[in-house]
Amino acid sequence: MELNIRKLKQGDLTFIKKWWEAWPEWVSPSDDFLPETGVVVENNNKPVAAGFIYLTNAKVALLEWIISDPEYREGNRKQALELLITGAEEIIKDLGYKYFFSICRHKSLIETHKKLGWHVDEKPSHELVKILK
Numbered sequence: 430m431e432l433n434i435r436k437l438k439q440g441d442l443t444f445i446k447k448w449w450e451a452w453p454e455w456v457s458p459s460d461d462f463l464p465e466t467g468v469v470v471e472n473n474n475k476p477v478a479a480g481f482i483y484l485t486n487a488k489v490a491l492l493e494w495i496i497s498d499p500e501y502r503e504g505n506r507k508q509a510l511e512l513l514i515t516g517a518e519e520i521i522k523d524l525g526y527k528y529f530f531s532i533c534r535h536k537s538l539i540e541t542h543k544k545l546g547w548h549v550d551e552k553p554s555h556e557l558v559k560i561l562k
Contacts, residue, residue, distance in 0.1 A: 432509055434516035437467030437479065444498075445479050451499040458494065467494075468517050470509045477501045478509045482517055488527040492517050495531075495538060510541050518545075532556055 442460060449457035467481040477498050483491040495513065497506070521529055531547075532554070533539050543549055 432470060432472055432477075432505060432512050434468055434470050434512050436520075437465070437469055437481070439465070441467075441469055441476065441479060444476055445496060448479075448496050448498055452496070455496065463494065466520075468513055468520065470513045470516070472501070472503060472505065472509065477503075477506070478513050480513050480517055482521060484521075484524070484526075488525075489530055490521040490524075490526045490528070492529060492531040495533075507537075507541065510538065511545060514542065514545055 442463070446457050449455045464481050464483045466484060467479060469476050470478040478496070478501075480495040481493050483493060485491070492514065495510070497510065501509075518529060529547075531542065533542065539549055
């Protein structure tokens, strides 16, 4: 099994939306809420995980909306998520960003971030969103 990572393509939203629909606890964000930058991890050219990178005008970028194929049950699932995070780190580092920020509620994904050297604030937090018309 060979894992590789590539940049997100516009057509990837088709399968990513199906993944969101298959995970009952996830809500699919609107297309115009998602950035054009992101990464997709593939196993033998089959997409298995994806994440979106929000770029800012400060030295910080955000890694958000990490999602995986709910039917993917290979033994390298954890490695696929690690590759997604470290690959995204390399992309933003190459773009000159200094800080990488993410909001996460999924316990095993939080543990993966910790393993990769991320600082995790153990206090519960809340995301606040307002749609401006």
